[in-house]
Amino acid sequence: MVGRGGLGQRLIAGGAVAVSLGGVLLIGLGLSGILGGEPERVPAAAERSRSARAPAPLADVPLSGVADPMRAARPTAVYIPSIGVAAPLMELGLDAKGAIQNPPFDPPNVAGWYRYGPVPGQRGAAVITGHLDTRTGPAVFARLGTVRRGDQIQVLRADRSVAVFVVDKVEHTPKRGFPAKKVYGKLAYPGLRLVTCGGTFDRKAHSYQDNTIVYAHLAAPYYPKS
Amino acid sequence: MARVRRLAAAGAVTAFVVAGVSLAAGLGPASASTTASTMAHDDPLVPGSVSTCLLPLPLLCDEQPGDSWSGGTPAPHDSWSNAPIPDDSWSDAPKPQESWPGPEKSTHPWRPAGEREHKVPKGHPETGGGALAEHEPVWPFAVGGAALLAGAGLAGVAVRRRRDDARRDGSVDPVG
Numbered sequence: 001m002v003g004r005g006g007l008g009q010r011l012i013a014g015g016a017v018a019v020s021l022g023g024v025l026l027i028g029l030g031l032s033g034i035l036g037g038e039p040e041r042v043p044a045a046a047e048r049s050r051s052a053r054a055p056a057p058l059a060d061v062p063l064s065g066v067a068d069p070m071r072a073a074r075p076t077a078v079y080i081p082s083i084g085v086a087a088p089l090m091e092l093g094l095d096a097k098g099a100i101q102n103p104p105f106d107p108p109n110v111a112g113w114y115r116y117g118p119v120p121g122q123r124g125a126a127v128i129t130g131h132l133d134t135r136t137g138p139a140v141f142a143r144l145g146t147v148r149r150g151d152q153i154q155v156l157r158a159d160r161s162v163a164v165f166v167v168d169k170v171e172h173t174p175k176r177g178f179p180a181k182k183v184y185g186k187l188a189y190p191g192l193r194l195v196t197c198g199g200t201f202d203r204k205a206h207s208y209q210d211n212t213i214v215y216a217h218l219a220a221p222y223y224p225k226s
Numbered sequence: 227m228a229r230v231r232r233l234a235a236a237g238a239v240t241a242f243v244v245a246g247v248s249l250a251a252g253l254g255p256a257s258a259s260t261t262a263s264t265m266a267h268d269d270p271l272v273p274g275s276v277s278t279c280l281l282p283l284p285l286l287c288d289e290q291p292g293d294s295w296s297g298g299t300p301a302p303h304d305s306w307s308n309a310p311i312p313d314d315s316w317s318d319a320p321k322p323q324e325s326w327p328g329p330e331k332s333t334h335p336w337r338p339a340g341e342r343e344h345k346v347p348k349g350h351p352e353t354g355g356g357a358l359a360e361h362e363p364v365w366p367f368a369v370g371g372a373a374l375l376a377g378a379g380l381a382g383v384a385v386r387r388r389r390d391d392a393r394r395d396g397s398v399d400p401v402g
Contacts, residue, residue, distance in 0.1 A: 009387050016380030023373025030366030072338040100347040105355055116345040119338045135355035142358065158336070178350035185346075195351050201359030208354040 057081045057152045061164055061220045066189045070121030070221045073157035075113050078128055078194075082151040083143040089155075091115045092129065103130060108139035117184060120155040121163035121218060125184060125191045128155075132197040132208065141196035145170065145212045153192060153216050160224040165192045165216035172198055172210050183213060190218035232389075 075089045092101040092112035103112040111130035118124030131139035153165040173179060183193045192215075199210025 006391075009384055009391070012380055012387065013384040016377045016384055018377075019373050019380060020377030023370040023377060026366045026370035026373060030364075030370065074336050074338075094345065094347055098345075098348040100349075100351050102352055114347070116339050116343055116347075118344070122338065124344075129351045129353055132354040133356065133358040135357055137357050139353075139355070141353070175350045180346050180350075195353065197352070197354030201354070201356045203356070203359070206356060207352060208356075208359070211350055211353075 055079050055081050055086060055154065058154070058164055058220070058222075061152060061166065063150050063166055063219070065219065067218045067221050069123040069190045070157075070161060070163055070218070071159075072119045072122055073159040073161060075120045075126075075128075075155050075157050075163075077156040078111050079154040079156070080144075080147065080151065080194075081154070082148070083146055085111075085140060085143070087111045087130065087140045089113050089128065100127075100129065103140075105131060105134040105139070108134050108137065111140050114184075118190070119157075120165075120192055121157065121161070121190055121221060123187065123190050125187045125193055126155075127183060127193045127195065129195045132212075141194065141212075144194060144196045144214060145172070145198055147194075147214050152219075153194065153214070155192070162222040163190070163192075163218055164220040164222065166219040168215045168217055171213045171215065173213060174199070174210055175207070178211055179213070182215075192216040192218070 077086070077088050079086050087109050088111075090103060090110055090112045092103065093115050095101050100114055101112070103110045108131060111128050113120060114127040114129070118126045120126040120128070130141035130144070132141055132144070133139050147167055147170055149167050149169060151167045153167065155163040155165070157163065171179075183195065194214040194216070196212050197208035197210070198212035199208050201208050
């Protein structure tokens with residue numbers, strides 16, 4: 001026969017055990033990374049102010065038609081109005097291991113175009129890469145994953161011409177299976193590929209596990225009045 | 227025997243309290259790194275992080291003091307939607323590469339790589355530093371620590387009631 005006092009003690013002791021186990025469980029889940037929400041990937045303030053700085057999309061640019069190739073000229077800047085990107089371009093070559101060089105982390109608002117491929121506007125697949133983020137904050141292609149089909153990408157070139165591309169698709173692919181042929185392979189029309197990182201960040205390898213790739217085609221060339 | 231039991235209970239409570247306090251104390255600095263304010267630097271080179279126009283390309287800027295735009299060309303506040311109209315001339319626009327960090331100056335004239343020079347790079351671009359990566363969530367540790375503290379408190383209450391009951395029943399040695 002258990003008295004009221006004994007029952008109360010057992011209830012309290014049981015509650016203590018249950019609450020403690022719950023605490024241990026929560027800590028364990030936290031350690032294993034199961035619990036926790038998606039972080040704010042891009043500052044809200046940046047989202048609000050982006051329209052003030054981004055160039056507007058050009059009007060009357062056909063979404064589906066592919067324009068004829070442009071003559072070669074050194075690309076100097078890239079603009080993506082839909083995500084507020086306006087960045088200078090630098091040339092990227094190959095490193096000692098034969099991999100594509102990366103733009104510097106500092107300054108973060110710089111993208112690079114791959115020098116051993118077609119120039120943006122020429123026939124073939126031109127490639128522009130940019131950092132998703134640095135070690136301390138967002139970088140030039142922080143929002144590249146939010147680009148949508150039909151968005152414009154404008155590449156300003158040294159002859160003051162502008163190659164206007166329209167996005168065909170956005171792909172997220174594991175780095176282990178990076179589609180080099182699709183990105184760098186030959187094309188019969190002027191195309192553009194924008195590449196940055198994405199997916200989960202592997203802290204041990206200090207690398208994101210995926211790549212975000214934007215495929216686009218030349219929709220309209222603009223030349224300055226001479 | 228009763229003293230041993232009391233010592234064990236006190237040790238358990240102390241361990242719970244220390245664990246809970248230390249876990250809860252970890253909340254402050256860890257959560258700070260996930261706030262938007264940390265990520266929203268006022269770095270002029272991060273796109274969209276500030277409201278002022280910092281790129282020197284006049285086509286994009288709302289205000290460009292000292293700009294050399296002249297009549298007949300798009301005004302500095304014009305957007306790109308006007309600029310590339312075939313009748314417009316971009317000839318007066320300062321060259322962006324003069325003030326942007328561009329390619330290294332070379333004595334050789336620039337030329338595109340010929341088709342024979344085209345190469346497919348090995349591997350994949352490495353274009354991330356990790357600042358936007360998911361941070362370890364903090365709230366499970368805070369809530370778990372608080373739960374451990376609550377469990378310690380409840381355990382203390384249970385032990386105390388048991389001791390009081392035992393004393394009332396006379397089963398505890400008053401000398402202890």
